[in-house]
Amino acid sequence: MVRHIMFVLFFPLFLWAAQANQSENIWVKVGQIYGIEPRLLYSIAKVESDLDRYVVAFSASKMTPKQAQELQAFLKQKGIESKQYSQVIAIKSKNKYEASHVVHFLYTRNYPRFDMGIMQINSIHKPLLDKANISLYDLFDPKINIQVGAYILATCFERHKNTKDAINAYNGKIDDNPYSAKVFKEFKKLYSSYQSGKTQLYYRNPS
Template sequence: MRLVAAFLFAAVPASHVLATPCWDVAARRYGVAPELLYAVARTESGLNPKAVNRAHAKRTGSYDIGLMQINSRHLPRLAGFGIREADLYDACINLQVGAWLMADSFSRHGITWNAVGAYNAACSQLKGDACTHARSAYAWKVYRHLPSATPRRAAAPIRSAAGVAALRQPQHVRVAP
């Protein structure tokens, strides 16, 4: 099934990638709009489920994997849910993990563009204005990658109503990817 899903994802042109069931499943499960997930994936990997970014490995000791560029520092936590590094090259699994991490960011930072920026810039090394700038720059990149049919709202990132309600429940962020 995973192989079929990955093949279907790869076979779908970028303009129709939101029609793939994986996007809707991840969006519904974690309350993050599929348009936002698409914009993050486009920003992170150019929609490439096999992408690996080791550019910051020497500086941070970590690297990014797959469609949503899941950082390797999450691997020990993901292993507790039975997800291995090799699994993150499956577009649907990677998308689920990315949606889970975005929902967690919303729960920690509110439903804001800062939370979208925190998906990429955790600011464990950056502080103050440098952190704010990194998050703002990333959020702007994501915003520009929103599908053109998506209403653009500068005040808050796209979020589903179900997701807003789910974030009010403390157990939401403890759900396994």
């Protein structure tokens, strides 16, 4: 099953992104490809980035004092806004050009692992992206970012048959993680007709 998902990601990603009709619903299309309820993908994106395609975020506590100082100077020079939420710093670029500069700055200077774009894809996945000919900068294209996020979520479902654990795994921590509760809260808020147990969130049959 995982090999099938890998094939979907590694071959038709850019081809589909280039040919997709502009009126096509990206969430539905990607959900069909990976066997994931489209509204779940949307809810995760809402929790992760509030649907901000250019945001870059990481743990501020993992920076060295020198890195914190250099980042502040860089953002001030470029006129790029940032906000800190608890221990997470979110850098909010206005466009792909700015966001790409932020990623280049963080990656080439060995900053802590960071999340990018609408589904907040973590830089830990760079080896996977390299195999698919996807650059970190490509993740600021929502079509690409959402499909990569769906692939990662699908692999989480393959490894963790429990829905809660799979969704928490997408966030990087399974136990004692309130992340899945936030996602379900968003899901229910956006789609009031949802009733637990009646909507299948992952509908591929593991082989």
